[in-house]
Amino acid sequence: xxxxxxxxxxxxxxxxxxxxxxxxxxxxxxxxxxxxxxxxxxxxxxxxxxxxxxxxxxxxxxxxxxxxxxxxxxxxxxxxxxxxxxxxxxxxxxxxxx
Amino acid sequence: xxxxxxxxxxxxxxxxxxxxxxxxxxxxxxxxxxxxxxxxxxxxxxxxxxxxxxxxxxxxxxxxxxxxxxxxxxxxxxxxxxxxxxxxxxxxxxxxxxxxxxxxxxxxxxxxxxxxxxxxxxxxxxxxxxxxxxxxxxxxxxxxxxxxxxxxxxxxxxxxxxxxxxxxxxxxxxxxxxxxxxxxxxxxxxxxxxxxxxxxxxxxxxxxxxxxxxxxxxxxxx
Numbered sequence: 001x002x003x004x005x006x007x008x009x010x011x012x013x014x015x016x017x018x019x020x021x022x023x024x025x026x027x028x029x030x031x032x033x034x035x036x037x038x039x040x041x042x043x044x045x046x047x048x049x050x051x052x053x054x055x056x057x058x059x060x061x062x063x064x065x066x067x068x069x070x071x072x073x074x075x076x077x078x079x080x081x082x083x084x085x086x087x088x089x090x091x092x093x094x095x096x097x098x
Numbered sequence: 099x100x101x102x103x104x105x106x107x108x109x110x111x112x113x114x115x116x117x118x119x120x121x122x123x124x125x126x127x128x129x130x131x132x133x134x135x136x137x138x139x140x141x142x143x144x145x146x147x148x149x150x151x152x153x154x155x156x157x158x159x160x161x162x163x164x165x166x167x168x169x170x171x172x173x174x175x176x177x178x179x180x181x182x183x184x185x186x187x188x189x190x191x192x193x194x195x196x197x198x199x200x201x202x203x204x205x206x207x208x209x210x211x212x213x214x215x216x217x218x219x220x221x222x223x224x225x226x227x228x229x230x231x232x233x234x235x236x237x238x239x240x241x242x243x244x245x246x247x248x249x250x251x252x253x254x255x256x257x258x259x260x261x262x263x264x265x266x267x268x269x270x271x272x273x274x275x276x277x278x279x280x281x282x283x284x285x286x287x288x289x290x291x292x293x294x295x296x297x298x299x300x301x302x303x304x305x306x307x308x309x310x311x312x313x314x315x316x317x318x319x320x
Contacts, residue, residue, distance in 0.1 A: 015123075018126055018130075021127075022126070022129075023131070023133075026135040027134055027135055034219060037215065037218070038134050039130075091123055091124055092124065094117065095117065095124065098117050
């Protein structure tokens with residue numbers, strides 16, 4: 001039991017970050033506004049969580065200008081995908097153990 | 099003694115709460131993956147209504163296209179397709195129009211209830227993927243008609259509609275995939291038994307929509 005709990009990723013302990021990773025895992029890429037709408041967050045709140053995941057190299061972003069408006073799209077990195085899968089496997093193992 | 103029991107109780111409570119959190123985490127992951135990649139505001143009710151419109155339309159088409167000839171024996175023949183072409187087209191477009199209006203209305207209503215946007219990227223992808231086979235099929239139907247191959251129109255509409263559903267199913271409930279496959283099979287059957295085209299068409303667009311709409315309604319909306 002303890003070993004599985006240790007395998008949980010601290011970065012995904014937060015619900016918002018878990019939500020961001022889930023949404024990005026299910027889509028090739030999502031832009032900032034779409035993430036905001038999905039998670040129902042304010043700009044600042046979402047940005048800080050995105051930055052935290054970015055710092056760990058779990059997600060990457062691309063900036064582009066569409067109609068002169070900046071548009072940032074986010075996608076999950078290979079590393080992020082692996083870390084997220086490990087986290088889900090650990091969660092499932094813990095639940096199964098009970 | 100009391101104290102140790104109390105500690106035991108708290109330890110038990112906290113592991114229980116933790117495991118509860120893990121279950122909720124998994125539920126949250128699943129919900130977010132679905133919500134971000136699937137359009138789930140399709141209403142089962144619109145399926146039921148679309149099926150009823152299709153049955154009514156098929157009945158009118160049957161009255162228009164088939165003539166009963168009373169000679170020595172009574173015989174039903176398809177003979178009035180070209181004569182009644184304008185009315186048949188009107189019938190078909192009325193069904194199409196009513197279906198689209200009903201779908202838009204009920205989907206918007208359901209989306210509003212769930213607090214999601216109706217016209218988001220997933221909805222767009224769903225429609226684009228549905229309409230690529232539908233438009234191809236529609237063009238093929240026009241080509242067949244101009245070449246006088248009327249018997250293949252009903253099977254072609256079923257097959258291409260099925261392909262459209264199959265394509266769209268990646269962006270909504272997986273059940274739609276099986277509806278698509280069933281429509282394709284019915285279309286192929288209709289192409290073999292051409293005389294039963296309209297009947298099989300009524301099953302595919304009428305009965306199947308009602309059955310699937312009801313299943314979806316009770317599975318996801320009740």
